[in-house]
Amino acid sequence: MVKSISLSYLYILPLVVAAILLPRRITFTLTLICVFLHDLLGRSYSALQVRIADNLITLISFGFLVAMTHKFVAQRNSLSGLIRRQRDELLKEVDLAAHVQRSFLPINGPAIPGFDIAAMMHPARGVGGDYYDYIPLPNHKLGLIIADVAGKGVAAALLMAAASAAVRMDADDRRRISETISRLNRELHGLNGGSRFMTMILGELEPESRLLRYANCGHNPALLFRASKLQARWLSATCTPVGLFPILQCEPEQIALESGDVMVWYTDGLTEAENEAGEEFGPRKIFDIVRSNWGARAQEIVDLLYQEVINFSERDTFDDDLTIMVLKVEGALDQ
Structure with missing residues (x-):
């Protein structure tokens, strides 16, 4: 048995x-x-x-x-x-959702005499929390915005869509930059109680006078490259991120642009991209690329920055959403 x-x-x-x-x-x-x-x-x-x-x-x-x-x-x-x-x-x-999100983004750069503007966004997960826009304003002014919602994926994309609609609505109401930021902050904080926030740069360009009023709400420092002097100026944050606290007072600053100037707005997906050694792309490389190619078109500079970060990290997918906006002032260099 x-x-x-x-x-x-x-x-x-x-x-x-x-x-x-x-x-x-x-x-x-x-x-x-x-x-x-x-x-x-x-x-x-x-x-x-x-x-x-x-x-x-x-x-x-x-x-x-x-x-x-x-x-x-x-x-x-x-x-x-x-x-x-x-x-x-x-x-x-x-x-x-990615198709809907792309519909929030401009198809082409704005046609502004004396300026060449281009941008791109590369989400990390199909949809993401990065956002940029060009907003026509009264008196032939142009609103510029680049924003980065904390986090990635669908949740960040939904918050980005709400922020985009709110900024567009304020543009129709002819609000000042500080008022737009204050209202957006109240709405985002009311939705999330400070658990999610958004960094952004909101600008207002006057093409005739070449004046740019801007507020940097906890965002990465923007690069202003002065071609006449081959020098860089970094436009650091002027206030805290949007939605982090119940009240946000953020007064804009003003800068006069010159012929040949190149301004680069970007999200941390660009500077924090890492290579195999764990080194970050960093803002210094942005300056080096712009200094070597400031005579190129805005779209060419955007493409160069994107290609360089791919070459640096040796991959075309990233851990964070990546957005780049380039504004270039056309005309002969000011003496």
């Missing part, structure tokens, strides 16, 4: 593997073969009734084992199929 039981175990592993890998008909055929081998190689029986009973018990045991394995495999395959369908539906929804 002990020998019979021990031999039975020799068939269990092959039968389980066969039930997992092979169709049901073939598996049950193998089950009958295993019962036949069990009877042929097993112990000798004292009576025919004992032999029949032992083989019947073996057949039932092997059949039950194979049937349960098939049931488990069927459930696993069904679950895998459900997961694949849900994944495909989720990917479709993310693609739709």
Whole structure:
């Protein structure tokens, strides 16, 4: 009896593997073969009734084992199929969300005499929390904005969409920069209680006078490259991020632009991109690239910065959303 039981175990592993890998008909055929081998190689029986009973018990045991394995495999395959369908539906929804998010972004740069403006955004996860826009304002002025919502993915993209709509609405109401920031701060803080915030640079350009009024709300310092002197000026934050505190007072600063000036606004996805050694791209490389290519078109400078960060990190996917905006003042250099 002990020998019979021990031999039975020799068939269990092959039968389980066969039930997992092979169709049901073939598996049950193998089950009958295993019962036949069990009877042929097993112990000798004292009576025919004992032999029949032992083989019947073996057949039932092997059949039950194979049937349960098939049931488990069927459930696993069904679950895998459900997961694949849900994944495909989720990917479709993310693609739709990415399409909707791209609709918030300008298709082309604004046509402003004396200025060349271009930008791009590369989300880390299909959709992201970065945002930029050009907003026509009264008296031939142009609103400029670049923003970075804390976090990535769909949640950040939804908050970005709300911020975009709020800024556009304030532009229609002819609000001052400080009023727009204060209202946006109240709305974002009311939605999240300070758990999510947004850094941004909001600017107002007067093309005729070349004056730029801007507020940097906890965002990365903007680069202003003076081509006439081949020098850089970094426009640091003038107040805290938007939505972090219930009240935000942020008075804009003003700067006069000159012919040949190149201004670069960017999110931390550019400067914090790392290579294999863990080194960051950093703002210094932005300055070096602009200094070497300040005579190029704005779109060319955007493309150069993006290509250089890809070369630096040796990959075209990033851990954070990446946005670049370049504003260039056209005309002969001021003497």
